[in-house]
Amino acid sequence: MAEYKGVMTYCEIAEGSLPSISREVAGFGRKLADDLGEELCAVLVGSDVGNLAQDAIGLGADTVYVVDDPLLKEYQTDAYLSVMEKVVRKMMPRILILGQTSVGRDLAPMLAFRLDTTATLDCVGLAIDPGTKLLLQTKPVFGGNAQATFTSDFCPQIVTVRDKLMPPPEPDASKQGEVITLDAGLDPAAIRASLLKRVTENEGGVRLEDASIIVSGGRGIGSAEGFDQLQELAALLKGAVGASRPACDNRWLAPNRQVGITGKIVNPDLYIAIALSGSIQHLSGCAQSKSIIAINKDPEAPIFNYADFGVVGDWKKVLPAFRDKLKELLPG
Amino acid sequence: MRIIVCIKQVPDPQASSSGTKVDPEAMRVIVPQGTPPVMSPYDENALEAAIRIKDAHGARVTVISAGRNLAKPVLRKSLASGADELVLLEDAAFEKLDSYATAHLLVAAIREIGEYDLILCGRQAADTDAGQVGSGIAEILKIPCITAASKVELSDGKVLVERVVSDGFEVIEAPMPALVTASSEIGDLRYPKLKDLQAAQKMPITVRGAQALGIDAAGLKRVNLVRLAEPPRRKTECRIIGGETPEEAGANLALKVKEAKLL
Ligand SMILES: Cc1cc2nc3c(=O)[nH]c(=O)nc-3n(C[C@H](O)[C@H](O)[C@H](O)COP(=O)(O)OP(=O)(O)OC[C@H]3O[C@@H](n4cnc5c(N)ncnc54)[C@H](O)[C@@H]3O)c2cc1C
Ligand SMILES: Nc1ncnc2c1ncn2[C@@H]1O[C@H](COP(=O)(O)O)[C@@H](O)[C@H]1O
Numbered sequence: 001m002a003e004y005k006g007v008m009t010y011c012e013i014a015e016g017s018l019p020s021i022s023r024e025v026a027g028f029g030r031k032l033a034d035d036l037g038e039e040l041c042a043v044l045v046g047s048d049v050g051n052l053a054q055d056a057i058g059l060g061a062d063t064v065y066v067v068d069d070p071l072l073k074e075y076q077t078d079a080y081l082s083v084m085e086k087v088v089r090k091m092m093p094r095i096l097i098l099g100q101t102s103v104g105r106d107l108a109p110m111l112a113f114r115l116d117t118t119a120t121l122d123c124v125g126l127a128i129d130p131g132t133k134l135l136l137q138t139k140p141v142f143g144g145n146a147q148a149t150f151t152s153d154f155c156p157q158i159v160t161v162r163d164k165l166m167p168p169p170e171p172d173a174s175k176q177g178e179v180i181t182l183d184a185g186l187d188p189a190a191i192r193a194s195l196l197k198r199v200t201e202n203e204g205g206v207r208l209e210d211a212s213i214i215v216s217g218g219r220g221i222g223s224a225e226g227f228d229q230l231q232e233l234a235a236l237l238k239g240a241v242g243a244s245r246p247a248c249d250n251r252w253l254a255p256n257r258q259v260g261i262t263g264k265i266v267n268p269d270l271y272i273a274i275a276l277s278g279s280i281q282h283l284s285g286c287a288q289s290k291s292i293i294a295i296n297k298d299p300e301a302p303i304f305n306y307a308d309f310g311v312v313g314d315w316k317k318v319l320p321a322f323r324d325k326l327k328e329l330l331p332g
Numbered sequence: 333m334r335i336i337v338c339i340k341q342v343p344d345p346q347a348s349s350s351g352t353k354v355d356p357e358a359m360r361v362i363v364p365q366g367t368p369p370v371m372s373p374y375d376e377n378a379l380e381a382a383i384r385i386k387d388a389h390g391a392r393v394t395v396i397s398a399g400r401n402l403a404k405p406v407l408r409k410s411l412a413s414g415a416d417e418l419v420l421l422e423d424a425a426f427e428k429l430d431s432y433a434t435a436h437l438l439v440a441a442i443r444e445i446g447e448y449d450l451i452l453c454g455r456q457a458a459d460t461d462a463g464q465v466g467s468g469i470a471e472i473l474k475i476p477c478i479t480a481a482s483k484v485e486l487s488d489g490k491v492l493v494e495r496v497v498s499d500g501f502e503v504i505e506a507p508m509p510a511l512v513t514a515s516s517e518i519g520d521l522r523y524p525k526l527k528d529l530q531a532a533q534k535m536p537i538t539v540r541g542a543q544a545l546g547i548d549a550a551g552l553k554r555v556n557l558v559r560l561a562e563p564p565r566r567k568t569e570c571r572i573i574g575g576e577t578p579e580e581a582g583a584n585l586a587l588k589v590k591e592a593k594l595l
Contacts, residue, residue: 078476102497106479109431109464113471118432118554121463140563141461143345145352146361149559192476193506196492201500213595237595249516255482255496262456262515264498270594279349287566291594293585294570302350307570309592311585313578321582329590 004155007033008093010084011042011056012103018055021099023168028126028161029097030060030169032135035128041065041091045083047073050181057177059169064177065091069184074195075103077110082190084111087182088156095135096156097126100265104160112158119158120150122261124165135159144261144284163209164267164288201254206240208257213239214268216259216286218276219246220297220315227252230274233323236330242266242286244276260285275315278303295319333391333486335382336445337415338438338453338465339375341399341406343367345458359560361459369403371410374454376521378514381484382452383414383522389486391449392416396441398434400427405533412524412532419445423542425550431460433552435468440547441540442469450491451511455480470511478504482517 009029011022026042033040042061044052046068053064067083084107088096096111098104100122112119124147125138134151137159141148208214215234217227227241234241241257248258259266261284271289276282278294278301286292287306294307295315304310311318343363351364371379382393395410398421411418421441429437442448451473453466470477482501483494493504496515524532542549573588575581589595 077478102480105463106467109467110471110477112464113432113435113468118430119464120555122461136558138559139461142352142361142363142459143349143461144563145348146354147561147563148557149561150555151558152555154554193478193504193510195502196505197503198497199500199502245516249519255501255515255517256499261461279346280352281345281349283566291592292566292568293589293594295582295585299572304570304572305350306566306568308568308594309585309588310570310572311574311578311581312572313581317578318582318585321579322586323582325583325586326589326595329586330595 004092004094006039006041006093007036007095007097008088008091008156009040009042009061010096010098010104011044011052012099012101013044013046013049013052018052018059020168021101021163023059024163024166025097025099025161026056026059026061027166027169032095032126032128036094036133038094039063041093043067043084043087045072045080050179053179055171057175058171058173060175062177064179066179066181067184068181069186071186072184074198076191076195077106078191078193079186080107081110081114082186083184085114086185088115093156096158098160100160100162108158108160115156117154117156117158118152119160121160123159123161125149126159126161140261140284143280145280163265201256203254205235206238208240208242208259208264208266211240211266212269213237213272214242214266214270215239215272215274216242216244216276217247217274218244220275221247221252224252229319233272233319236323236327239268244279244282273303273307274319276303277301278306333385333389334448335385335391335393336442336448336451337375337379337382337393337395337410338451338469339379339395339397339407339410340372340454340457341369341397341402342372342457342459344370345373354560354562356559356561359557361560369406371406372454372458374456374514374516377516377518378452378454379410379413379415380521381481381512381514381518385450385484385486386414394419394445396421396438398426398437398441400424404537408532408535408537409524409529411535412528413522418535418537420537420539421545422539423549425542429549430553430555431462431464431468432554433549435465435472436552437545437547437549438465439469439472440545442473444545449508451509452484453511453513455513455515466511466513473511476506476510477513478506478510479513480515481512482515484512484514484518
């Protein structure tokens with residue numbers, strides 16, 4: 001284990017820049033590297049991404065490894081896996097951190113098994129054990145009913161971190177660092193699965209992840225038409241519509257609107273939960289909202305244990321009156 | 333066509349959604365008494381995907397489940413739903429394994445079965461929430477892996493998968509053998525008919541222990557659990573807003589929200 005050193009972050013790229021999760025990951029990486037008294041490096045994988053190296057340095061990286069290849073334009077499991085395998089084998093970081101995103105969820109476990117080490121996904125806490133210098137990896141288990149802390153004696157210790165745990169660090173444009181270009185050296189035989197198509201399902205409006213107000217519906221909404229009413233309220237409040245899993249499984253809303261442990265993690269100022277019971281798996285994704293309002297016909301629904309304000313009643317009657325009154329009260 | 337589905341038995345996550353406690357001393361999760369064991373929900377989706385392929389193309393579907401004190405009637409539901417064969421890996425040593433050991437254990441059983449075109453797992457088990465074992469099996473067997481599938485089909489001897497990503501979905505094609513992890517968008521497991529449930533209780537099943545498999549599963553463990561704690565809980569005092577009618581309550585809620593400056 002002695003030869004493994006330093007902390008490495010995998011910098012996910014979205015639409016040509018570093019999304020907030022990559023900046024948050026950089027913040028975790030910097031902190032852990034400082035606690036260890038070791039270096040922080042960042043990895044950028046993609047096509048035409050070298051221009052982002054300075055951003056990564058500004059966020060705290062001492063060294064940035066850039067793997068640039070037209071074949072890496074979009075995330076594809078096998079290609080990215082083989083690139084990351086190569087980078088990690090060469091640089092031998094003690095710790096590798098990724099974001100708990102679609103990419104991190106897919107890449108981290110496969111990479112861990114390929115390198116014959118371990119991964120812990122969806123971490124909500126990372127710290128260095130001062131005695132053993134091992135990474136303390138804390139994650140929710142049993143849907144969020146408990147939090148487990150794991151350690152591993154194998155390196156690299158690979159983790160993904162949940163988003164929105166910490167504000168990302170302020171970029172420091174004057175920070176200096178080294179940029180090293182690595183060859184992707186992709187072997188066509190390593191690419192087994194092929195991406196035929198990517199479909200973006202964006203109904204427009206505010207993204208769930210960015211919304212400061214979210215109107216979320218559950219199984220009790222009962223239909224796609226029902227969700228139109230939630231959309232209307234969200235539009236009035238300049239917010240976004242979210243949903244519990246059953247609502248997405250029924251296709252009343254696109255799957256990427258799902259909030260929860262296997263959906264999206266959100267932390268709006270206000271979360272309005274309508275006709276959803278408040279399962280632990282759902283709450284895992286929204287309990288950190290500043291305020292929660294619940295409308296549910298069942299006074300025993302667990303969501304009321306998390307809400308600041310609630311109405312017990314049929315949403316079909318409560319919601320229109322709520323919306324109309326808000327229209328009256330809100331300026332403009 | 334041979335399909336293997338890995339199904340984990342877990343305490344019903346629906347029934348244990350509230351009331352689950354943590355014993356930090358023993359580092360154990362205590363689910364409310366009477367919580368029934370069930371097939372982990374995403375594994376049911378995986379089984380449904382397998383049976384749909386069987387319906388469309390014909391296939392032999394083998395279910396593997398590893399654990400300790402497995403509830404056979406629960407797992408036999410897979411046979412009633414359309415699986416052909418049930419292999420239980422049962423041993424005191426198969427409790428509390430980590431993802432690494434579990435993947436290696438399941439691979440040992442898969443290698444015994446020998447032939448497979450497609451392996452299906454759930455994207456994440458309801459107890460560990462680890463989301464790793466499927467990917468691990470694929471890596472050990474050196475076969476392609478596609479995660480978080482919302483649709484699984486066969487086309488021209490390849491597997492065609494739609495997978496959920498944060499802003500939409502992807503369509504991926506892979507040669508077989510391949511491993512796919514299932515997401516809930518695939519759809520619920522069909523409800524077996526009563527007569528199939530009864531018949532399934534009498535079907536033969538295979539039970540294998542650590543010794544028979546020649547595997548020291550516990551010795552394969554790679555992560556150490558060092559702490560188990562209650563999650564930080566959001567502390568609130570919910571103010572229930574009433575009214576003469578639901579409509580009035582809705583209007584009152586708007587007034588309160590405005591008064592509390594939540595908007
Ligand atoms: C491993 C795993 C991961 C999971 N991940 C997620 C996840 O990421 N996100 C997620 O949401 N779920 C997830 N789930 C599922 C979760 O356990 C619950 O099944 C789900 O959240 C329940 O959704 P719901 O509240 O909409 O439905 P229900 O629990 O059925 O609740 C419906 C609610 O609507 C109320 N209602 C019905 N009609 C009306 C009406 N007319 N007016 C007012 N109220 C009404 C009812 O009182 C009830 O409280 C996961 C489960 C597992 C096992
Ligand atoms: N003990 C087990 N027996 C059978 N399948 C399992 C077992 N543990 C995990 N799996 C499979 O691996 C998936 C992911 O599990 P996990 O990595 O623990 O979240 C599950 O949904 C199952 O399909």
